[in-house]
Amino acid sequence: MSAHSYSPLPENRELLGELLHSVSQPLTILRCSLELSLDEAADQQQQTITTALEQTESVIALIELMREYLDAVQGEAEGPAIVLMPVLTSACDDPSPCAALRKVRIRMIGACSAELSIKVSWMRRAMEYLLSALIERQPAGSEIILRMSENPLGVLVRIEGERSFGIQSDSNPRHDSVGATMRRVRLAIAARVLEGAGVTLAFDDGAPGIVLRIPRTSRIIA
Numbered sequence: 001m002s003a004h005s006y007s008p009l010p011e012n013r014e015l016l017g018e019l020l021h022s023v024s025q026p027l028t029i030l031r032c033s034l035e036l037s038l039d040e041a042a043d044q045q046q047q048t049i050t051t052a053l054e055q056t057e058s059v060i061a062l063i064e065l066m067r068e069y070l071d072a073v074q075g076e077a078e079g080p081a082i083v084l085m086p087v088l089t090s091a092c093d094d095p096s097p098c099a100a101l102r103k104v105r106i107r108m109i110g111a112c113s114a115e116l117s118i119k120v121s122w123m124r125r126a127m128e129y130l131l132s133a134l135i136e137r138q139p140a141g142s143e144i145i146l147r148m149s150e151n152p153l154g155v156l157v158r159i160e161g162e163r164s165f166g167i168q169s170d171s172n173p174r175h176d177s178v179g180a181t182m183r184r185v186r187l188a189i190a191a192r193v194l195e196g197a198g199v200t201l202a203f204d205d206g207a208p209g210i211v212l213r214i215p216r217t218s219r220i221i222a
Contacts, residue, residue, distance in 0.1 A: 024063050058178050068125075072192040077122035081115040084123070084214075088112060088157070091127035092146055098132055103141045104129065110148035114155045114214045118197040126193045127172045129186035130159060130210055137163045149206045154216040159195070160209035 034053040038046060071077070092106040099106065116123065134144060138161045148160040191201050194212065202211040 023202055024060060024067075025058060027060050027063070028199055031060065061182065062178070062185075065182060065189070069185060069189050069192070072122075072189050072196070075196060077118055077126075077193040079117060079119035079122075079151070082123065083115050084114045084116055084155075085112045087120060087123045087127065088146065088148075091124060091131060096132045096135065098129060100133050102135060102138065104135050104138050105143045106146060107143060108146045108148070112148040112214075115152065116197040116214070117197065118193065122193050123197075126190040129190040133183050133187055134159060134161050134210065137161060139163065153213075155214040157212040157214070159210055159212075178183060192219050 031053065034049055036054060038049045038053065089108065092108050095104075095106050098104075131144070138144065141164045144159065144161045147160065149156050187203075194201055198215060200213040200215075202213070
């Protein structure tokens with residue numbers, strides 16, 4: 001009798017991906033059912049259904065973030081070298097809805113000639129998450145400055161607002177909420193994606209912003 005070596009069980013990460021996909025399907029169906037019920041419900045029932053719908057959407061958003069984080073850990077963001085400047089410009093020119101709602105402006109100073117080995121979509125997502133987290137901390141009508149400079153060690157990108165970043169307060173259980181958890185996960189995704197491309201991130205809770213350091217070893221266009 002010949003023996004065949006095989007493993008019928010998926011790897012841990014693959015299994016987690018399957019579980020997340022399996023959980024998201026019934027939740028999506030539940031969301032659709034709640035949306036239909038909302039149109040047909042009596043006035044006194046609409047608030048209850050609206051609350052259930054909001055909670056369902058929050059759980060779906062958390063699951064999507066878990067899948068993103070899993071992909072980031074698995075290196076799905078890695079890709080061929082891209083020129084970084086157009087992605088930074090796009091992120092500033094097309095800010096998140098939160099920026100428009102709070103009337104927060106984003107201004108760029110300087111230029112960046114670096115290249116990074118990363119997929120454009122993931123780089124854009126990382127910048128969106130960093131900017132959104134900072135925008136949420138700023139007063140309405142304020143300005144965020146994305147300041148770029150180069151030195152012998154590489155490229156320095158500073159994203160500065162008027163108020164401190166506030167990671168420590170997000171980590172405090174007394175201030176914990178679904179929104180704070182999602183913000184921390186998005187920041188973790190952005191950090192993992194950028195660090196995988198060779199970028200060092202610094203979050204200073206006592207300073208109003210984020211610092212990205214791109215070493216000279218990451219390709220810089222002459």
